[in-house]
Amino acid sequence: MSRSNPKLTRRHLLKGAAAATGALLASAPGVSFAQKASTINFLRHRAQVEPITILINDSPWFPGFEVLVNNYVDATGNDVNLNVTPFAGMLEKSRNAVQGNESEFDILNLNEQWYMQFYAGGLVKPIKEIKPDFELDPNVIEYDSSTRWDPNVRYSTPDGEIYGLPINGNIQLFFYRRDLFEAEGVAVPTTWDEVEAAAQVFHDPPQMHGFTIRSKPPNWEYQAYLESYGTSVIRLDVETGEWSVGLTAPEALEATNVWLNLGRNYGPANYADMGQAENLALMASGRLAMAHMVGAAAPNFDNEDQSVVVGNVGADVVPGGPAGRATMSGIWVMGIPHNLPEARQVAALTFLEWALSKEAQLDYALAGAIPVRQDVYEELAGDEKLGWWMKAMGDSTPYIKAQPRLAETPQIVEVVDRRMSQAIIDELSPEEALQEAAEEIQAILEGGGYNVTPLE
Amino acid sequence: MMATSAVDMTRQQRWRLSTFLDANFQYWALAPILIFLAVLTLYPVGQLLRMSVSDMAFVKGKLEWTYVGLDHFQTLRNDPVVPDALKNTLLFVVVVVCVEAVLGLLLAILVSRARRFAWFYRSVYMIPLLIPPIAIGTIWRLMYDYNYGIINQVLFELGLTGPLWTANPDLALVSVMIVDVWHWTSFLFLIMLAGVESLPYELSEAARVDGANEVQVYRHIFFPLLRPTIIVALMLRTILAFKVFDQIFLLTGGGPGTSSEVISLYIYKVYFVQTRLGYGALLALLTAVIMSVFVVFYQWLNNYVNRQR
Structure with a gap:
């Protein structure tokens, strides 16, 4: 809502001047219609809304975000300030912002592992309370309802209200050495069994490793194995509102055994200490045939300064198990703090709506970021430079699964990380690790006041 | 006579205060550091004690404290x-x-x-x-x-x-x-x-x-x-x-x-x-x-x- 002001202001004067210039341009001979339209559009957009400040993390996709913001400023004339913060300080800054009388930030960038704290606590504003007729473009991927919150079941469900809008579409992909697969005539695996069969072909340590798992921390990629076997860490029955822990299911044991087998037998000797950076380094240095890692890793393999396998890496949807394929989301959503004056909320939403448009997302992707629109993935699937992994990203959309999204998620994730790490180093058997993890997670859910099905 | 007596009283009071301050100067001299210590050490420790028997949650932008006794x-x-x-x-x-x-x-x-x-x-x-x-x-x-x-x-x-x-x-x-x-x-x-x-x-x-x-x-x-x-x-x-x-x-x-x-x-x-x-x-x-x-x-x-x- 903009305040009415009967006095002539600088803004009125600028608007009048812009209108006069627009009229002159429209009548000017020798100027094409398209040029006229874009110039008028530009003038019409000049400084329409309040300046905004965005809290954004310093990350590999930040340069792409910076391009997005610069394009917005150029196109609309609206001012945007960026508060660039390391990942480690993002949660603290976000939390501090929503506690005061008025947030210093107009947009908070919220990670998948903590956005729900902001939704559940009403710390970010439901989008429809800012713009009642807001409709999310169906091409914007919602990443298993990460945009929504249903207070009745205290979870992100398709029926929930929209609280945040996705800005970074991190999901997992399956990367493989296309040149080696072609040379050996091996088909790209679609199941974990096929991954093992292919790993047997290529595994020749220490020069070449068949496959690696991420073990530091393991939870994110490990959950894709669980989902592909038809279970998950926790699951909500939306009908009854009852939660259950899926780690004691027989499918969880099968999935864990597959994960351990692939990691231990086809990875490097330090399989118990493989983080994302180590997996990436192995693949980029030409010593890894297959990996299951974040899609955002793809540009690294095309970077001639970092990679000896430029042009030789392929990407596909993460392979699956008996229940099909699954890729876990690890996205970022942008939320508008509850403690903002209305004009600033409108300004923030204006930016977000623009940022999610197809044109903006195309430039965003070309600048190295991970877009959040399906039509952008489809269009870029044919791109000479990015097509090899953009297609895989688009193909993965039907298989996207959410991580646990509760206020207690960090606790749950810590349990999964610790217990699976103990299983990797054989400190616990897979059965013990799953049982211990299940009991701890059950206790966390019960302690949080959730309605939980007793453990199997 | 009355006025002289009032002046004497005030002088006496001032003298007593001055004597008191002089006699206990070592304690007054310590006061700034004690206040400093209380603000920077005792208060945070007190808060930590209070937190250790409470649960805190951010609700609508406010930090809400709930006493939980010895639950932790x-x-x-x-x-x-x-x-x-x-x-x-x-x-x-x-x-x-x-x-x-x-x-x-x-x-x-x-x-x-x-x-x-x-x-x-x-x-x-x-x-x-x-x-x-x-x-x-x-x-x-x-x-x-x-x-x-x-x-x-x-x-x-x-x-x-x-x-x-x-x-x-x-x-x-x-x-x-x-x-x-x-x-x-x-x-x-x-x-x-x-x-x-x-x-x-x-x-x-x-x-x-x-x-x-x-x-x-x-x-x-x-x-x-x-x-x-x-x-x-x-x-x-x-x-x-x-x-x-x-x-x-x-x-x-x-x-x-x-x-x-x-x-x-x-x-x-x-x-x-x-x-x-x-x-x-x-x-x-x-x-x-x-x-x-x-x-x-x-x-x-x-x-x-x-x-x-």
Whole structure:
């Protein structure tokens, strides 16, 4: 809502001047219609809304975000300030912002592992309370309802209200050495069994490793194995509102055994200490045939300064198990703090709506970021430079699964990380690790006041 | 008459106040530091105590406190990580403090006896202490890397298979200890060197003139005189080692499993990652209590040594 002001202001004067210039341009001979339209559009957009400040993390996709913001400023004339913060300080800054009388930030960038704290606590504003007729473009991927919150079941469900809008579409992909697969005539695996069969072909340590798992921390990629076997860490029955822990299911044991087998037998000797950076380094240095890692890793393999396998890496949807394929989301959503004056909320939403448009997302992707629109993935699937992994990203959309999204998620994730790490180093058997993890997670859910099905 | 009496009263009162202030000046002089202490120490400790019996949640932008009594103690009793973290922390403290003290003392003695380039040795041994911990963690993480690290590359060139420095649960904490010893020995070296160089040279010379050999000089003169310095150095280093965080955070993250989990890192995870503010406060209090035990022990040892002297 903009305040009415009967006095002539600088803004009125600028608007009048812009209108006069627009009229002159429209009548000017020798100027094409398209040029006229874009110039008028530009003038019409000049400084329409309040300046905004965005809290954004310093990350590999930040340069792409910076391009997005610069394009917005150029196109609309609206001012945007960026508060660039390391990942480690993002949660603290976000939390501090929503506690005061008025947030210093107009947009908070919220990670998948903590956005729900902001939704559940009403710390970010439901989008429809800012713009009642807001409709999310169906091409914007919602990443298993990460945009929504249903207070009745205290979870992100398709029926929930929209609280945040996705800005970074991190999901997992399956990367493989296309040149080696072609040379050996091996088909790209679609199941974990096929991954093992292919790993047997290529595994020749220490020069070449068949496959690696991420073990530091393991939870994110490990959950894709669980989902592909038809279970998950926790699951909500939306009908009854009852939660259950899926780690004691027989499918969880099968999935864990597959994960351990692939990691231990086809990875490097330090399989118990493989983080994302180590997996990436192995693949980029030409010593890894297959990996299951974040899609955002793809540009690294095309970077001639970092990679000896430029042009030789392929990407596909993460392979699956008996229940099909699954890729876990690890996205970022942008939320508008509850403690903002209305004009600033409108300004923030204006930016977000623009940022999610197809044109903006195309430039965003070309600048190295991970877009959040399906039509952008489809269009870029044919791109000479990015097509090899953009297609895989688009193909993965039907298989996207959410991580646990509760206020207690960090606790749950810590349990999964610790217990699976103990299983990797054989400190616990897979059965013990799953049982211990299940009991701890059950206790966390019960302690949080959730309605939980007793453990199997 | 009345007016004179009133003036006298006022003078008397002023005199009394002035006398009172003068008589108790030592206490008034202490007031600023006491207020400073109360604001910066007692208040945070009080808050920590309050937090440890509360649950806190951010609701509509406000921090809401709920009194939960001793619930967090129950959580502590059932927490499977805390015993491992405490065991690892104590092991880490004992090993690194002992090794660093011995090495620090040895280096201090050698440097104090050096006839040439003593300034050079002093500067070189100080270098690890000057490097930011974040850089140390990163450098060593790269050096320890099993596939690309320089240590294993050198071993490979020598025909040896390098160990899984940070991936082997039996070796992960040892790997961190090696880095800690490399980093912090210089701290103890500096304190010990100051102590060694302040010892009266005449005493040892007199002992030698009286026929004492080097071992006897060290045993009966050198070490007894150096004991207070050693105790203070050990106390400081123990406190710092108990709070080890950055090296473990960067090198192992507490893993694999819980093989290198320490209490400071676990508090960080509970407090900042899991946002369990109340339980995190209880763990912080627990750590403070354990460290206080160390401090009291060293104070007692110091007093005991002083009495012996």
